[in-house]
Amino acid sequence: MISVASGKGGTGKTLVATNLAASIGSVELLDCDVEEPNSYLFFPDLEERESSDCNVPIPVIDEDRCTRCGRCSEFCAYHALAVFPKEVLLFPELCHGCGGCDLVCPEGAVSMGTRAIGKIHRARSGGVRLLWGELFIGEPMATPLIRAVKAEARGDLLLVDSPPGTACPVIEAVRGSDFCLLVTEPTPFGLYDLSIAVQVVRRMEIPCGVVVNRSGIGDRGVYDYCEREGIPILLEIPMKREIAELTSRGALFSKVMVEWQEKFVHLLERIEEAAK
Missing domain, CATH: 3.30.70.20 (Alpha-Beta Plaits)
Incomplete structure (x- = not known):
């Protein structure tokens, strides 16, 4: 199980998780950001869709x-x-x-x-089986729903799109992971929140690596931190208008910029090597 997390929202967790899932296929994608699930929006051709109460x-x-x-x-x-x-x-x-x-x-x-307290949704898009939770408005506790979504998984390769931050929902989402992919951005805010997320996954004894999204902006703080801490940077996604426009329209940019499919497949290979 590979979890995709970060110390803050808006860094690109869902962008990485969805494009990674679509590029490798034969995978289960679990959206555990149950307060604002949106991974399924990038797969408009959903089949076998069904829901049940949690x-x-x-x-x-x-x-x-x-x-x-x-x-x-x-x-x-x-x-x-x-x-x-x-x-x-x-x-x-x-x-x-x-x-x-x-x-x-x-x-x-x-x-x-x-x-x-919420709904568990299931669907399929090609080789990707999607599971996501949707917490009812006003419900304060997300962890039981996250636990229920993970319990529905049955594949050999699982990708977990985690909630933002480092609170209880994140810990429940990444619990049991073989590897945690931390998505960050090269800014002072990104570095601060990345450092907190690293402390959490290390406390949980989960190996981790970093994806730098919107590379080319900001400064070198994230890179220097990863070098000091011995954390591998497994992929960089540049700050490109085309990527931003495709994502804002709910499109998987790797489907259009097809050279990125190979890069995401290589990302999985690097994760598997780092997790050994």
Whole structure:
């Protein structure tokens, strides 16, 4: 499994992930940026499209059996339950679905139901099987949906388009990766966020390499950092108007600038070599 990540949004993760997937074929592309999934937009000829709910556990209180002892709310570390003299209030957005309230209830008044937090979508475009999650508006926790999207994967080669940043959704997305491809840009902001992302993947003991997008702008800070840290720069994508225009229209630039297909295939070969 190869994850594509970065320390900030807008560096070109989806550009790299989609063009890499289209260039190599016979791959599963997982868009785990479930708050704003957009990888599928670059594959307009989708076939076999289907969707299902992503459900998470949630407590159901039997008010007739409940004695208002308060043990469930005392146990809940996320304050998802509040016990009052006449009823128990549940705050579903705070619930992590651990089921602890069910275990500690002495009256058996708690059972576990489910609620939907988003959708899992599946489709195919040629040799690329696409999976993506779509978190419902207002839902605060993306990690259960990311976990569910990854659980749907069944291929030998998986590409994960991760969320931006370095918070919990990113960690869940890159967890279990054989290699993490970090996309950055040669600017001071790009360097700062890249350095944070490197700390995260190293803490997770995942080997990594860098793709420099929009090369030719900014300064040499990213290159000097990678040299100091011993991080391989596996590909550079230049700052070109044609690439920007094609991407802004939802087109895979490697399909038009066909010489890039070989470059993305070579990128995969370099990743496989670096991951050994």
